[in-house]
Amino acid sequence: MEDPAAAPALFELRITADKGAGLFALQDIPRGTRITAEDPILVLPPDTALTDYHLHFERMTPDQHNRFSELASVDYTIKPTLMQSIRQRLQAKYSGSALDSAVADCVKMYRIFKTNSVDMGMSGSLGAGIFPLYSRMNHSCRRNVHNTYNETIGKETIHAIRDIKAGEELVTSYIHSSVLTYEDRQETLHKRWGFECRCEACEDPKFEESEQRRQRLQRLGKGIAVYERNDRFLTHFAGQPVPRDDADVLSWWEECVRLFKEEGMVGYNLSAAYRRCSQYALKLGHGAKALAYARKELEIERVCMGDETDHLKEGMEGAKFWIEHLGKLSEQDAVIDRMNQKREGKEDKKAAKKAAKKAAKSKQ
Numbered sequence: 001m002e003d004p005a006a007a008p009a010l011f012e013l014r015i016t017a018d019k020g021a022g023l024f025a026l027q028d029i030p031r032g033t034r035i036t037a038e039d040p041i042l043v044l045p046p047d048t049a050l051t052d053y054h055l056h057f058e059r060m061t062p063d064q065h066n067r068f069s070e071l072a073s074v075d076y077t078i079k080p081t082l083m084q085s086i087r088q089r090l091q092a093k094y095s096g097s098a099l100d101s102a103v104a105d106c107v108k109m110y111r112i113f114k115t116n117s118v119d120m121g122m123s124g125s126l127g128a129g130i131f132p133l134y135s136r137m138n139h140s141c142r143r144n145v146h147n148t149y150n151e152t153i154g155k156e157t158i159h160a161i162r163d164i165k166a167g168e169e170l171v172t173s174y175i176h177s178s179v180l181t182y183e184d185r186q187e188t189l190h191k192r193w194g195f196e197c198r199c200e201a202c203e204d205p206k207f208e209e210s211e212q213r214r215q216r217l218q219r220l221g222k223g224i225a226v227y228e229r230n231d232r233f234l235t236h237f238a239g240q241p242v243p244r245d246d247a248d249v250l251s252w253w254e255e256c257v258r259l260f261k262e263e264g265m266v267g268y269n270l271s272a273a274y275r276r277c278s279q280y281a282l283k284l285g286h287g288a289k290a291l292a293y294a295r296k297e298l299e300i301e302r303v304c305m306g307d308e309t310d311h312l313k314e315g316m317e318g319a320k321f322w323i324e325h326l327g328k329l330s331e332q333d334a335v336i337d338r339m340n341q342k343r344e345g346k347e348d349k350k351a352a353k354k355a356a357k358k359a360a361k362s363k364q
Helices: 050-057 062-069 080-090 096-116 182-193 207-229 232-236 246-262 268-283 287-305 319-363
Strands: 011-015 021-025 034-038 042-044 128-130 145-150 155-160
Touching: 042 050, 050 080, 050 096, 062 096, 080 096, 096 128, 145 287, 155 287, 207 232, 207 246, 246 268, 268 287, 268 319, 287 319
Parallel strands: none
Antiparallel strands: 011 021, 034 155, 042 128, 145 155
């Protein structure tokens, strides 16, 4: 894949009227384009204590410190106990007004980090990092890019998940759950990042249709989750419809695929839905259908991440590894079929000989 650093500039930083800084396309960007692949300027290991943040801040180079300090932050409330712990930690190096300045700087850095940090690895298994370009991107509940930390290349990548026109803002989603309704999204965004969202989805003239799709997606997800628990008590008291069997579950996931597309959610959530369709098709013995869905998953995965997915080999998380698994199953099935055909052929010959002998005896 072409190195974004060597390609003509695809975007630029602009100051918006109501959202601060943002990234805007300088040219038409086709779906699947890797817009950037970025190294972190700061990484905090998993489970880093809040009182140890300053140790990592102090290790940044002057350039990294400047780039970090330029990022926006939310004015999170700092608990008095945390403030006291920070002050106690810094007393070994500072005193008087210098200590007050060091504490204030540490609090500022903490707020910037909490506002802009990105999980690295599955559920933050590799820590959390700061990626300045990504941090300049604004939120939309109907994103046009997908961002992910790609462990194979060690970079945060941003890909266009639909065609983006020149002059259009590049927007991602700050919210992990893709099917939250309007009120839940607004509450989450205000609590975590301190703003009211007025994106394309939130201001959609067909707002009610969008809400109905998202509510339906939530119900489908909850019903499938209850079914997969395989608990008759939970099923009885679910308070909503639950699939009756695996065939039902497959049809529900197929409905999720349709709803995701209608809602413009054409990124990794759609890829995950295709995987579930593939898995249930396989359980039902529909090998060709399972493979067809797996190939659709792979197409979305490449759009969202590119081809460097070796880190997704374990557990067949990556689509290409799932497809390889399906291919092996097909080969095994073919071997079994050939063995069955040979056995049936031998049995047919034996039956024919037996019938011939019986016919010969009856003529005598």
